[in-house]
Amino acid sequence: MSIRHGLLALLERGPSHGYQLRAQFDSATGATWPLNVGQVYTTLDRLERDGLVAQDGAPDGSPDGEGRIAYRITDAGRAEVRTWFGSPVGSRAAPRDELAIKLALAVTTPGVDVLAVVQTQRSATMSTLQELTRLKVREAADDLAWSLVLDSLVFRAEAEIRWLDHCEARVARAAARRPTVPPAAATPAPEAAPAGKRGRR
């Protein structure tokens, strides 16, 4: 998620202070990605440096009576927002790579109960999914924007569980193909090699 583009999109609605932007961001995303005000100001500084926003109000950029500086979006900023909405979000699955790596290691490390690793993750992700669903039902029922944000997290968690189901089935099938695991599994033979040989027939 790009804070930069989020703030720009909010400024498209009209000039705002940093504090207001933070509150608007929270209400637009149902506080799913809370920002601290420092992140907001740092981002505004960079946007100003890049000419995408400008200070609003007094020509010398002096703060208002309460010491706050308002920002407005520039034409370049508007173009940037249009480009952002017009382009797809990259499928950068970074946070979950750890899980894929963990499972890859689990299946190649002797003595690890892979099915238990899968189940532990599945229960944890299911708990998250249950809580997301409760939030959706109790708090986001009349808030379409927030409930769609929650849905996106719901579908992502579901995808992870489906992938875990798939891993479990693959692991079970692989185990059934080699009923006797050699005790000297210190040099685990890559499963692909024998399967490949068999495949050639």
Place this chain on the structure above:
Amino acid sequence: MSAPVLELSGVTREHRQGDLVVHALRGADLTVAPGELVAVMGASGSGKSTLLHIAGGLDTPTAGQVLVEGQELTRLSAAALAAVRRRSVGYVFQDLNLIPALTAVENVSLPRELDGVRGRQARAEARAALDEVGIGELADRFPDEMSGGQQQRVAIARALVGERRLLLADEPTGALDSTTGEEVLRLLRARCAAGAAGVLVTHEARHAAWADRVLFLRDGVVVDTSGPVTGAESLLPAGGGA
């Protein structure tokens, strides 16, 4: 806490085929109180339907106890068991089990009429239940004049009609699109909130997540149970942005 509607303890179900024994369910425990919805997940063949059939008195365990509203099902006479199934249990079957020669409203009112409710009243209840699942206008159609998802909703209406305390649903969202599936979950939840106990078998994690607890079955054994996490911070994607 109020007395449980459903209590399974140490429930085992074996199928013998010659020398071969299939353990469909092994030592399963499950207690569901009024107001609770429990989901059951597991791979195909893991014992989900077996568990549901046994809970509803449609199948008998090889060992263990099954109590519905305090009555031990294995001790009941056939007639008493049939009465429990009709009055206490609402069942959505995996294969729907609609009667092709009856319209939607007749399918839904039949169990009530069998239970002695007068025809006119049973049909009024059935129409209300069909309205509840959003297909009131299809009440007079036959099953083969409806889509798979619409038939599924007729089956759900049939399980909801009357004052059933135990709702057992085997893949009730199978043929439904994601918004309609969610509506079904809302309905089940609402019925549980009104005092019923529910057990829902599903392959879809998104639907299981509506339950208070999720049971995971593997090869007939309950391997784990999950409840919702508390503390919303844990829900946020790592990093929080940028």
